[in-house]
Amino acid sequence: MLVLIAEDDGLHRAFARTIVEELWSGDLEVLEASDGEDAIDLAARRDPSCVVLDLQLPKVTGIEVARAIWSRRADTRILFWSNFADEAYVRGVARIVPPGSVYGYVLKSASEAGMRSALRGVLREGHCIIDREIRGIQHRVQDRLEGITDSEYESLIDIALGLTDKTIAMRRGLSTRGAQSRIQHLYDKLGLSSSAEPAADSAPDFNPRTRAIYLAICRGLINVDVLRREQRRLDAWLDVAAATRTGNDGSSDS
DSSP: OEEEEEOSOHHHHHHHHHHHHHHOOSSOEEEEESSHHHHHHHHHHHOOSEEEEESSOSSSOHHHHHHHHHHHOTTOEEEEEESOOOHHHHHHHHHHOOTTOOEEEEETTSOHHHHHHHHIIIIITOOOEEOHHHHHHHHHHHOTTTSOOHHHHHHHHHHHTTOOHHHHHHHHTOOHHHHHHHHHHHHHHTTHHHHTSOOTTSOOSSOHHHHHHHHHHHHTSOOHHHHHHHHHHHHHHHHHHHHHHHHHHHHHHO
């Protein structure tokens, strides 16, 4: 049995290791990583069957670590372990879980008994164990009226990164009007439509774009980890777009 514990806090890492060693007797080896890059490297070299994974790791986030691990081996059992129940993390996990994979999501505020139960259920017994608070967020995400759709979430990310409507349209393969329509739907979900409308003979109370970012941060829809990851994706897209424009310019001159 090979277990990887990826956690940047030494006390939390030792706590998880102690429970794992108590739950498994006999043939057990525990690997430890203190940042996301080390976790990905260890997983690639040693191929652990079970992983305890902090979502907020230095260098590379837990979401990216899980994606890398599952891309190599979809049957790896992963218990996500976090201080936060942000909707951003819940969405991030949901988007990368391979069909049929075993995983769990437990908060670090859980009792020792709760952590022990989650480790036993996910890593040893192969059950999906989701913290009650996390499950409530999952239901909200899936709710057609309250939840933000994937396309609306993309619009939220784009405006949080500071993109114009025209650039959003180009990035998402939409017309400018289509991009604006998605953004308006996002405003509706966040309850911004009425508050952003001006009263008679007065300016609107809020700038809807910046207000949407504020509300999204308060709700946990976006956070620094998400925006850093999305900035890297944006940088990659901008590089491709620039190369495409250069290629088109070159071909038109020949």
